[in-house]
Amino acid sequence: MAEVLKKIAERATEKTNIRLIPRNVERILAALQVTSDFWKVVDYSDLPVPAASEISKGLIEEGFVKVENDELFLTEKGLNLVKELNIPPYVDYTCQACEGRGIPFYANKEWYRTFVELAKDRPKAIQEYDQGSVTPETTVSRVLFLDSREDLRNRDILVMGAEDDLTGLAVALTGLPRRVLILDIDERAIDFDNRIFKELGIDNAEAIRFDLRNPFPEEWIGAFDVFITDPPETVKAFKAFIARGIASLKGEGSAGYFGLTLRDSSLNRWQKFQKALINDYGMVITDIVQDFNAYMNWEYHSETRAQKVAPVNKGPSDIWYRSAWYRIEAMPGFKGENIQIKDEVFRELYLDEEGSTT
Template sequence: MSENFKKLQDKLNLEEGIEGIIDILREIYRNGTNSIKNISRAVKIPIPIVSKVVNSLIEANFLFRNEDGVQLWEHAMKFCEEELGFFGYGIPRCPECDNRPFNITPRIEQLFDILNPIFKDRPIVDTTLDQSKITVETAIQRALYFYNNGSIEGKDIAFLGDDDFSSIAISKLYKIFFPNEPNLIAKSITIIDIDSRILETIKKYIEEDSLKVNILNYDLRKPIPDNLINKFDTIIMDPPYSLNGLKLFLSRGISLLKHPSKYDIKKDIYLSFAHKSQEYTLEFQKFIIDSNLAIMEIIPKFNKYEGSEVLGNITQMIRLNTTMKTKPLINPNEEFNESIYTGETHPYIKKYRCTNCNEILEVGPDRQFETIEILKGEKCPKCQTSKNFELIERNLKLDY
């Protein structure tokens, strides 16, 4: 049938490639029966084009019409599940904001119950690596959003850093649909992180369901191992909030994605990034455009974080698609030697007050405590009891 898809693509010449045909099939599969109009709205392909694809699939005995629209034949459903990796069913989107997917079954609450204790077991953040923890709600919203966009089912997925455990939310997503049938949904999940603590904890919780995940302790500043280049369909990243960090992560993500072809053009990159000034935003959008990536969707205030007062606790979600011209700005075989973490590009000295004895302590580069997490871990050096500190001052370190 994949050869038939190629013939159909040759006949219709969809700008989206075969992935556009698969998106149409996915919408029909998830809803059982669907109208041409609703399919068009969901996949964002014009009605006349959707109609041509549907008519061709009816001629190929893949679909049939009923009074409510079109439906898959049983043998076609089996093909979609076994060959394309389709799984689950449609999830409605919020009618108020038309962005965030949601699930109205009680199982969504069960997923919260499963993830809450896991997320409490996340290693303490290392702020020198720009780590920050998203909320459980955000992790679930991310998983549902990626699923709704067809970026999980049957896909090879790579996380470029995952200190917030989004990969675990994706691995547990089957519990919303068929809770007694453990299924990774994705074809494979690979988590790449510089922090081995993160990787070992993620591996433990995903494999408790007898599901397999690939982990790699790797610094993205180093050249990419050959066995990772052009291997993935979907890249998920929450990079350091610096321009160098964004440039590096985008380049590495592009190099990891499978090569586009006239049949298979669109690959997904999901980028979580801080809300910035218009001048800064222009600069990071230039990286995206210069890489020949297409910005398909921007959802402000999508990600919510625990703490992270510098970020205002929220960041945006940006969905990017590859094109035939997409290219990395940094060669995959090239080592990147510039600073990428905000503590390196904009080192701050912060003053904290102990809430117990009022001792003022400086935290930052070249100080006794490099991060607030280290300070809390060792208690106040004066009273030796308190782990609670109030931020009272934050100044850029100028002598670097």
């Protein structure tokens, strides 16, 4: 019976070009014991959408799973498989107080209230820029996390893209950094931030429209204590965003923060990222907090490859897309890169075999 997991993993590997193993099939079967919602299955199994999708389709083909009303159910054959192989159900012990982050978003109620109040008029996430905003609880927790690592107060902070999350805004609203520079390609986010800075008289923060394919001007190189970004999970995008972020750091002890998901990339990909961070850029990883970043559902979900490859037509009804929160620190001899990214490379920034939500 264990052979069938191998067969399904191999079939899904062929179809997706993502390396999958029986353990990945087990995790789908663990999830299916507690939910019939495909998007929760993706969440619980920590797999890229195309991988979770093809494994589900394999299970359907083999008669272990059936689709009813756009939901997935284990068949009797499937229940027998689970029983015979002794595959346990998915369990969740996430702390309800801090949502599993280790830091509760309400640790500073004032920051949370101010942010939620100001963010209510935020621009909508749009597909053109791979946007999908994190929850306000996530954004405020990021700020608290920086503060707890002494990366907020009196620091020069660079926020690179993903300002639909309003992380740069939340950082600046505390009034604690020395300087906040927010770069984003989306004019709407830039205008939104700058209007608030002007209204509130915050004069040490500034948002600038900037295309991160372009090299930074000289004055941003070696100029920041901290960078924050949330890059697409392709190798090229990761290298482009992170390497440029690292180039902006002042020196040893300066830190970078970013989200990295398993919904749009595999652990194989993660290993490549970690190699680049440590070997090529001379960084050390100080934190990896799984599921720290929770993303709100985006209106364009039905247009994504994720929905197209899914085994069901129904979209997500609840938060299902999460990413881990990385903190990295610059070590002796660290070095970034500040090269121009060509247009043809840029298209590949978002699209590859593992990504599907953009």
